[in-house]
Amino acid sequence: MGPSTPRRLRALGMSLAAALALTALGGPTARADAPAIPEFADGFGLTQDPGKTEVRSGTDFTLTVTTPQVSGPHKIRVFLPSGYHANPGKRWPVAYFLHGGGGTVNDAAAAPALRSDKMITVVPDGGRKGWYANWKMQNTVLKAANWETFHLEQVVPFIDANLRTAPDRAHRAVTGLSMGGSGALHYAQARPDLFGHVAALSGGLDFGMAEIRATVVATELNLPGAWCAVSSASGCPDYGPYVDSDAIFGSPYPVFGADRLWRAYDPAAPANLARLADTSITLYTGDGDVVDAQTARAARTVKSRLDQLNIPSRLVDYGNGKSLAPTCNGGHNYGCWAPAFADYVPRLEAAFAAAATR
Template identity: 50%
Template sequence: MTKTSSRWRMVVAVMAAVVGLAVPAGPALAAGPAVAADGAAPPVLTDGFGLTQVDTTVGGATNFYITVTTPEVAGKHHIKIILPSGYYDDPGRRYPVTYFLHGSPDDPIQQNYPALTTSNQMITVVPDGGARGWYANWLNQKTAAGAQNWETFHLKQVIPFIDANLRTIATKKARAIAGISMGGFGALHYAQVRPDLFSQTASLSGDIDLSVRSMDLRMAVVASLVGYSPSVDSDAAFGSPYPVFNADWRFNEVDPAQHVDRLAGVGVSIYVGNGGGSPADPEFWVEGAAKHVKDSLDARGLPYYYVGYGDGSAWGSQCNGGHNSGCWEQDLRDLIPRLETAFAS
């Protein structure tokens, strides 16, 4: 075995354990009935756009989640919705929407960051992205995991479903997409494939470079596909990760770092720490990815907002610069007011 192959076996093992794993921000919400939107209980939402609601709506009037099924993605899926506290006060008022994408192997109901509930100016929607969905339509739809068309689910079903059921401002100007870890990749990827939908995108410790420069993150994708149950083929999502005879072209096509030109006209925000300089912390690896994207944006003269908070000492007492919820809470406390300002401008 060569030294190079030994290194990548080590990387796969490390990434399988840590990269992309989002630390839950708190317990799930308490159960509550799905009744008419009277300001005391969640609003009743109407099925459509391929989504069918199942089970009981859970939560309160302004912070709740629904469970849906869709032919596009096997299984049941939570969609968490956070409404402004004054949503029911003015029935004529409409709001911009931020879509917040979780990391792996998290779930929307675990996204209980206090910062997400601070805005009275926008609606926040947290759709399920799966334990290792990678915010993509998988190449192989016939694995043990079943249908895995996450991109279609989010962009062609969840967004129109939300616009049809809630008082949104259904325009690019009033729509943002942000995410942590795996969701950071999803946020930039979705803004690149549908720049007509989003005016702002933000990566919080995102896996935003899947080029050969960041083979460690490619191996994280592979590790999640093989390692999570049910195990699927390593090439199921994006095909081969190996740069041999252009076999990795699908990875290159979805790689945010190689397509920053597609973000022209979209506000870009990037937040990242340094993991204390330790390869055992996923933040060490995603910092390199963030810098690659920053360099690509610089090379094309595109504007962006970049916060490299290092060990977190200047970012708040709950942040140690690592790949964890303490740092992401601080990221969100900086990002949300900036989104509100952008929406209002």
């Protein structure tokens, strides 16, 4: 037996454990002929729980990982192109999708365009109210909550190490909606070396708006109705247990600099937008309900400031939704977001293809 045997035995044990666990749950891999998925090795601070791997097909699966950076187990759903397994020498661009508040990694299934045959789509858990940030308070009932570190310093390199990605910014995008829209724009600003493309759909982009700050606080307190126009594909979201209203960004009140963390994070701040000078930027919003009326204001502010900075961007302001799709009423829901992704993904695929020819 060669030196690779122990690793193969471990992989076999992991596969059997996953199959047995999901069989007991009546899960999607209960069949004996469950399709194979790529083997993932732990690393970058992430440890897998193989017994909780969910395999829907060879190109649609969910890993469960733990990390000291964010308390509890967390899922990472992956959509591979249909040709991934048949082209072992090919490397693929990657789009990261950040779900909305109260959502889960399974929300991505509500936007079929994310299942692309020209790129890998990765959907990391963002928590019910993680806000894609490293929280100021790490001692709430939720304990460790360094979401930004988890995603940017752990998930991204973990994916690059385990899948055949094209690991450069020209072939990597970050997209998101609602809470994930602000997260996507923030991540593109925080790590322009990682992401060459960003798209924010109905995002809470302008942290200078009192309405946006109030929404963040409402999710911290799990107040009913906070952004409840279906930012989760499953309906009005539950934002989880109560935490202090200052838990994520500290005090939201602009008194004696108390709101410094809000201002530092603010995706609409000109200093942060300036970091997107070499990034492809797309914004989508309607204005057909009380929530998207606010996201439209935020998106227009961001677009105006980008124009002032002479940074190209594309704003799709579809108003009441009639110009976008019959399913869209201009509101904060997947009836609008799914067709928005159907518009965006082919453009992103073309940008990835153009980068490959340079």
